[in-house]
Structures are given as C-alpha cells and as structure tokens.
Amino acid sequence: MANGYRPEIVQRAFVDFIGSRLHPFWSLTTPKLRLIARYELSDDLIALQFETNQAFRQQTLNAREGWQGGQYLDLRVFIDGVYHQRSYSIVGLANQSLWWQDDAAATKSAKNRRHTVTIAVKPQGLVSHYLTKQLPLASIIDTSMPLGHFTLAQAKKSSDRTELDNQKLNPLLFVAGGSGITPMLGLITQALANGHQVALLHYNRTELPQLQHQWQQLSDIYPAFSYHFIHTDNPATYLAGERYLSAEGLLSLNLPLANTQIFACGSQALLAGLYKTVNEINVPQNIQLRDNIIVENFGSALPDFDIGGNRLLDNALQTESHTVYLRSRQRQFDSDTTLLVAAENADVRLAYGCRQGICQLCRCNKVSGVVKNIQTGKISSDGYESIQTCINIAMTDVVLDV
Structure with a gap:
C-alpha cells in the first residue's frame, strides 16, 4: 500500500444517499438551496432569497x-415530472446586505448572510413563473456553484493603451437593458469598493424606485x-435627448x-445598438472601442454577422437566410x-x-455546413462537429443530426 494512502471505508456518495433520505436538504457534495423569501423589486422583477446547505457553503468558502x-x-427545477435547468444572476455579494429590506430585517439577517444567496427573476417563461409564483416557501432545489466570467477579473485584463499612470484603474461603464441590470448589482458595488470610476446606463420600460434609491445611496457614498436611469417612455429621462x-x-x-471597459447586458437590440454606437465614435490611436466591450447575453444577441469583421448589422435578429x-x-x-x-x-x-x-442542453451534432458562434465569433468547419443551437447561426445551408 502506498505511503499516506487511506482508503475511504464509507463512501461520501453513500453517506449523501442515506442523508438525503433522512433530510433532502442535507448533503456533503451536492449544493442545494431552500427558498426562504420573495421580494418584489418592481412589477416585472422578483428577488428570491435562498438558504444554502452545507455543501454550497463549504465549496463557496473554498472560493x-x-x-x-x-x-x-x-438551478435544476422539477415541474410536472420534468427537470428543467435555467440560469439566474446572483444579486449582490456574499457579505452584502439586501438594500430592499427594512433595518430590522437587515440586522436580523446579518449574522446569517453567509448562509443565504439571492437571485433576481423576471416572471416570464415556464420555470421563472414557477419560481416566482408557485414554488412554496421552504422548497428545496438543486443548484450549481456560482458560475460565469462576467466579473471584474475581465476588466483587469484590459491593457493600458495610453500614457495614463499604470497604477490607475480603468474607468468602467455599465450598460443594462431591463432585467439585464441584475448581474450588475454586485459588480458595481464591488467596482466602487475597489476604487474604479463607474458610470451606469440602465434602460427600462417601467420605473424601478427601489433600485434607483440604491443607486442614489451609492452616489452619495462614492463621488466616482x-x-x-432612462425610462424609455419618459422623454425627461433621455440621455442627450x-x-x-x-x-x-x-x-x-x-x-x-x-x-473605459464597458460591461453590457440586455436584449439583442440593446447589445446590437451598443456595438453600432461605439462603431460611430472615433477615438485616437485607431483603438477599436468594440474591443473594450464585455457582454453577458440574455438570450441570443447577434452583434456582428460579417465574416470580415468590418460591418455591423442594424438589425440584431437578421442575417442572410439559409436552409437547415x-x-x-x-x-x-x-x-x-x-x-x-x-x-x-x-x-x-x-x-x-x-x-x-451555458447549460449545453441544446448541443447537437452538425453533419455539414458552416455556422458562426455569436458569442465568440468563431466560424466552424464545414464538417461533422458538436454545436449549440442557441448561440450559432447558419452561414451556409446546414445539416443537423437531429
């Protein structure tokens, strides 16, 4: 027997199996969430607060x-005998209070803040409607650990391309449309705490008084x-008219x-409009402002279909039609x-x-034809390969093994 080797007499998977039969929330290895509260942030945005189990906390502490x-x-949600998987943005940071709670609730939850996580959900679609309207309190669901690269780590990768002080942090601009604001709630607080100059543009069809109150509080604390907030039906809020x-x-x-590093999240039209806008702005030293943009897609945004990379489409949803x-x-x-x-x-x-x-559930095999990944811009080969239908567009006629 090799030195230092200690066989696991009782397998953790077996312990998990027995423990889950005694209490479904308990697990050594599988992160789980238990719904403990709902908060209505606006008419079309609901925050769900969950208690986390030991496996989630342990793996989070390791991070x-x-x-x-x-x-x-x-989240993996069981509805009418079928498991559905959906992705939802985390609101805030692990040690950050929830600004929409009253002072008493915030004080009461402060001690246990490390044991909760909150997501924001727009109640549309099967799973989102179920989570916001039907899932009973105390229900338990399976979850992944926190995922994604739409973080400040991306801003650190931007190079200092002018004669500015190398120690000075680049300014950050956040552009959000509708519920695309949700992943930015923690990002902005984190960026300000780190010393970045931050500007936010949020386009929405309805008023969001609670969020606007939060932004005003941050503005009072951080002069940078x-x-x-651009209410698209209220001309008084328009930026530059x-x-x-x-x-x-x-x-x-x-x-x-x-x-300036630009973080953007929103609809297809908003993202396409952002790329079109920066393409119209001339900056010195032949810098391409589109290279400063980091996108978190809600849906399938199509910012650029031109293979040569020299043209932006005015219509984010349409390119040349091909047969699939x-x-x-x-x-x-x-x-x-x-x-x-x-x-x-x-x-x-x-x-x-x-x-x-993200979730890979749409992945299938392409038999022939060329497709383009709208997130990476990568053009596929003409042969057999595995692709995701939600983020690929046809550049030629395509045959799928479906």
Whole structure:
C-alpha cells in the first residue's frame, strides 16, 4: 500500500444517499438551496432569497470571497415530472446586505448572510413563473456553484493603451437593458469598493424606485459613481435627448472611452445598438472601442454577422437566410437568426435549457455546413462537429443530426 494512502471505508456518495433520505436538504457534495423569501423589486422583477446547505457553503468558502459580482447559478427545477435547468444572476455579494429590506430585517439577517444567496427573476417563461409564483416557501432545489466570467477579473485584463499612470484603474461603464441590470448589482458595488470610476446606463420600460434609491445611496457614498436611469417612455429621462443608446449619449458621459471597459447586458437590440454606437465614435490611436466591450447575453444577441469583421448589422435578429435540414426528422426550415430561434419560428421543437450557451442542453451534432458562434465569433468547419443551437447561426445551408 502506498505511503499516506487511506482508503475511504464509507463512501461520501453513500453517506449523501442515506442523508438525503433522512433530510433532502442535507448533503456533503451536492449544493442545494431552500427558498426562504420573495421580494418584489418592481412589477416585472422578483428577488428570491435562498438558504444554502452545507455543501454550497463549504465549496463557496473554498472560493475565499464566496462569489464574484456578475456571476450566476444554474438551478435544476422539477415541474410536472420534468427537470428543467435555467440560469439566474446572483444579486449582490456574499457579505452584502439586501438594500430592499427594512433595518430590522437587515440586522436580523446579518449574522446569517453567509448562509443565504439571492437571485433576481423576471416572471416570464415556464420555470421563472414557477419560481416566482408557485414554488412554496421552504422548497428545496438543486443548484450549481456560482458560475460565469462576467466579473471584474475581465476588466483587469484590459491593457493600458495610453500614457495614463499604470497604477490607475480603468474607468468602467455599465450598460443594462431591463432585467439585464441584475448581474450588475454586485459588480458595481464591488467596482466602487475597489476604487474604479463607474458610470451606469440602465434602460427600462417601467420605473424601478427601489433600485434607483440604491443607486442614489451609492452616489452619495462614492463621488466616482454616476448613474442614468432612462425610462424609455419618459422623454425627461433621455440621455442627450435620445430614447435609446447613441454616440451623443456616450460622449455626454465625459469618460475617457479609449480606456473605459464597458460591461453590457440586455436584449439583442440593446447589445446590437451598443456595438453600432461605439462603431460611430472615433477615438485616437485607431483603438477599436468594440474591443473594450464585455457582454453577458440574455438570450441570443447577434452583434456582428460579417465574416470580415468590418460591418455591423442594424438589425440584431437578421442575417442572410439559409436552409437547415434535420436529418433524423426529415424536416427543414429557413434560418436568418440562431438555429434554435429559427426552428421555433418554424414550429420545430428542439431541446434547450438556458438559451445563453451555458447549460449545453441544446448541443447537437452538425453533419455539414458552416455556422458562426455569436458569442465568440468563431466560424466552424464545414464538417461533422458538436454545436449549440442557441448561440450559432447558419452561414451556409446546414445539416443537423437531429
């Protein structure tokens, strides 16, 4: 027997199996969440607070800070005999209080803050509606550990391309549309605490008084923070007189755009509008502002379909139409958007999960044809390979082994 080797007489998996039969929340290895509260942040945004089990806490403690602002959880929810997996942004940081609670509630929960995690959910779609409207309090669901790279670590990778002091942190601009604000709640607080200059643009169709109160509090604490809430139906809130993102609006922020890292999260139209806007702004030294953008996709954003990389489409949803063949089903449909969306538009049902290229549930085999990954810009080969339908568009006619 090798020196130092100690056989595990009782397997942890066996202990987990027995423990789960005694109490479903208990596990040494599987992270689980128990719903303990719901908070209505607006008419279309609900925060769900969960108690975490020992496995979640232990693995989070191993990550030192718990989790980073901008990360998300993959939840596995059992509805009508079927498991569904969806991704939801984590609100805030592990040691951060929940600003929408009253003082008494915040004080009471302070001691146990490390034992809870909160996500924000827009109650649309099967799983989101179930979580916000039907899931009973004290229900237990399986979860992943915090995931994702939409974090401040991305900002640290940006190079200092001017003669600015190398020790000076780059300014950060956060551009959010609708519920795309949720991953930014922790990111912005973390960025301000780290000493970044931060500006926020949030476009939304309804008022969000609680969030606006939070931004005002941060603005009072951090002089380096500025925020603009643009209610798209209220001209008094428009930036530079424009309802949507524009070059004039970005320039009015008086940021050194060549050195500003831009975090963006929102709809397909908002992301495409951002890329189009920065393409219209000239900066010195031939810097490409689009290279400063870090995107967290909600849905399938199509910021750029041109293979040469020299053109942006005004319409985020359309490119040249191609035919997609489903070999096993002997079906076909035309596609001028992501393969998944095009199939659904043609009343063809394909497997999917998060719709963001994260969960892998939509993965299938491509027999032939060229596709483009809308997140990485990578162009595939013309041969057999595994692809995800939610984040790939057809660049030629495509045959799928589905």
